Amino acid sequence: TALPRDLFSAIADLKRELNAVILAHYYQDPDIQDIADYLGDSLGLSQQAAQTDADVIVFAGVHFMAETAKILNPDKLVLLPDLNAGCSLADSCPPDEFAKFKAKYPDHLVISYINCTADIKAMSDIICTSANAVKIVNQIPADQPIIFAPDRNLGKYVIEQTGRDMVLWQGSCMVHETFSEKKMVQLKIQYPDAEVIAHPECEEVVLRHADYIGSTTALLNYCQKSDRQSFIVVTEPGIIHQMQKAAPDKQFIPAPPLNQCACNECPHMRLNTLEKLYLAMKTKTPEITLPESTRIAALRPIQKMLAMSV
Numbered sequence: 556t557a558l559p560r561d562l563f564s565a566i567a568d569l570k571r572e573l574n575a576v577i578l579a580h581y582y583q584d585p586d587i588q589d590i591a592d593y594l595g596d597s598l599g600l601s602q603q604a605a606q607t608d609a610d611v612i613v614f615a616g617v618h619f620m621a622e623t624a625k626i627l628n629p630d631k632l633v634l635l636p637d638l639n640a641g642c643s644l645a646d647s648c649p650p651d652e653f654a655k656f657k658a659k660y661p662d663h664l665v666i667s668y669i670n671c672t673a674d675i676k677a678m679s680d681i682i683c684t685s686a687n688a689v690k691i692v693n694q695i696p697a698d699q700p701i702i703f704a705p706d707r708n709l710g711k712y713v714i715e716q717t718g719r720d721m722v723l724w725q726g727s728c729m730v731h732e733t734f735s736e737k738k739m740v741q742l743k744i745q746y747p748d749a750e751v752i753a754h755p756e757c758e759e760v761v762l763r764h765a766d767y768i769g770s771t772t773a774l775l776n777y778c779q780k781s782d783r784q785s786f787i788v789v790t791e792p793g794i795i796h797q798m799q800k801a802a803p804d805k806q807f808i809p810a811p812p813l814n815q816c817a818c819n820e821c822p823h824m825r826l827n828t829l830e831k832l833y834l835a836m837k838t839k840t841p842e843i844t845l846p847e848s849t850r851i852a853a854l855r856p857i858q859k860m861l862a863m864s865v
């Protein structure tokens with residue numbers, strides 16, 4: 556399929572034609588962020604997916620996000636511009652190994668971070684995101700033991716915030732484990748007035764230097780409200796596009812990776828491009844599909860999360 560000269564207006568035309576909505580995460584390419592109907596963190600994106608009346612959801616994010624939208628909307632067409640846009644964190648929790656792990660703790664409630672596959676969601680009792688993990692864990696009776704999967708870093712952070720002793724699956728995000736504590740401390744010395752804002756998928760050694768920890772939306776809101784002028788941003792740098800738009804006079808410094816070979820851009824998120832997004836809408840592929848039995852089992856813990864987040 557030949558590409559039109561003006562992708563922005565061609566996408567707008569297709570959106571009308573298909574009655575489509577474009578949902579995008581902050582780690583997407585800035586061009587994609589600019590054409591999205593809704594931009595948000597994982598919680599906001601799943602809330603939008605739960606309430607949209609569009610016929611087609613174009614999901615500019617990674618597979619588990621689009622899959623969550625499909626679980627919530629079995630009758631809608633859910634498109635992901637590049638089906639290979641996976642997630643290292645979701646990949647770090649294979650379903651067969653998780654089933655064995657879970658069997659070792661039969662009395663435990665399973666709370667899973669939304670960054671996991673539908674098969675893991677289907678084995679979970681409640682889903683959470685970085686925006687509501689602490690709130691959800693705090694709603695569980697104190698004598699109820701909990702397994703938290705798959706992110707060990709978010710898990711450790713939630714344990715610290717709630718005082719709950721949870722069993723953690725040892726998964727992690729390749730992007731958020733690429734930050735260097737030493738380089739961050741050097742940056743703090745270089746910019747003594749800057750506040751450090753970090754995502755809870757980062758390791759504890761990095762989080763201990765943070766002035767504020769939150770989901771991507773929480774970080775964006777925080778830097779707008781803060782009276783500081785500069786921020787060291789310790790998450791995927793795609794979000795800086797929105798921070799700069801929301802607060803053009805403030806300075807946003809991306810935290811450096813471990814070494815020159817490493818990169819803090821998420822290689823999965825960045826597989827989506829404006830061109831692929833256009834082609835997905837034009838050809839109505841690639842589409843997210845999943846077995847109905849898995850979908851039904853995965854829907855229950857997502858609905859619990861949505862109910863517990865209000």
Ligand code: 13P
Pocket residue numbers: 595596597598670684685686728754756769770771772
């Ligand atoms: P949130 O946007 O929900 O904070 O998640 C960050 C992330 O890593 C998504 O993959």
Ligand code: SF4
Pocket residue numbers: 582617641642643644645670728729730731756791821822823824
């Ligand atoms: Fe997964 Fe990490 Fe990329 Fe988010 S940033 S999609 S958690 S690999």
